[in-house]
Amino acid sequence: MTIGNFSNPIDQRYFEDYVPGSVHEFGEIRVEEDEIIRFARRFDPQVFHTDPEAAKQSVYGGLIASGWHSASLMMRLFVDHYLSHVASLGSPGVDELRWLKPVRPGDALSLRITVAETKRSRSKPDRGLVRSDVEAMNQNGEVVMTMKALNFIRCRNVP
């Protein structure tokens, strides 16, 4: 599913196409139990991420995905559907990453992104900074995670 008003497809998308106030929705991506466990064994070995049985005794009452796994799944949707494939110049970081609700095996995540602000660089006039408010929803429409993303994007029209 893709809802949005980008005037150009992702392989012809530049800084000018990210319009403040525009809202873009897309997804989904599935969260599988075996990937939750594999990811957590390597990167976040807490029992509520690695052991379905022990997780039942935890505060979460069952296995949940590492927050970094959820963020990484969100990134996959961000790259597949939102971030230009020809003009992305990397990211300086992310603000206010929030894990609001557990992400569990079998969940399907989708994204709603609002372009919050765009600012053309004065020192490097071939690019600009795009601030995006990102919400990740599960299959029940509950917002499970939010973040404010920062991305440098090359401009189509350079003075």
Next chain:
Amino acid sequence: MTIGNFSNPIDQRYFEDYVPGSVHEFGEIRVEEDEIIRFARRFDPQVFHTDPEAAKQSVYGGLIASGWHSASLMMRLFVDHYLSHVASLGSPGVDELRWLKPVRPGDALSLRITVAETKRSRSKPDRGLVRSDVEAMNQNGEVVMTMKALNFIRCRNVP
């Protein structure tokens, strides 16, 4: 390597052991090229993360780790050395995640964490919130990534 002044080992560590102003250093963890590529193919398929040859033509001049991969490696060190193994009650999120320098194949990351603030919960007196300023360094001592982590930790002494 572990430097720090925790008064208790990680499996006997509670909210009271996180002392504001204390500094803790530990690591390392290696960043391998095959893991960079495998992680990025699944979660962040941009060419400078997935294709060593194409990455040479990118702004980074070579393959670099996804920022989410770097953050996940940081989490592994955080869980192995810093976060209590008996009293962790999860995290509401992270502030000001910043990717300051590229992380490349062969790099070895370590962490320096300063306990920034601790606040006992008034509504749930069995726990408190710990704010930690986290810096990830490479083998040359360069700070490659920073974040402000938030963690709920159970108290040893409950009134």
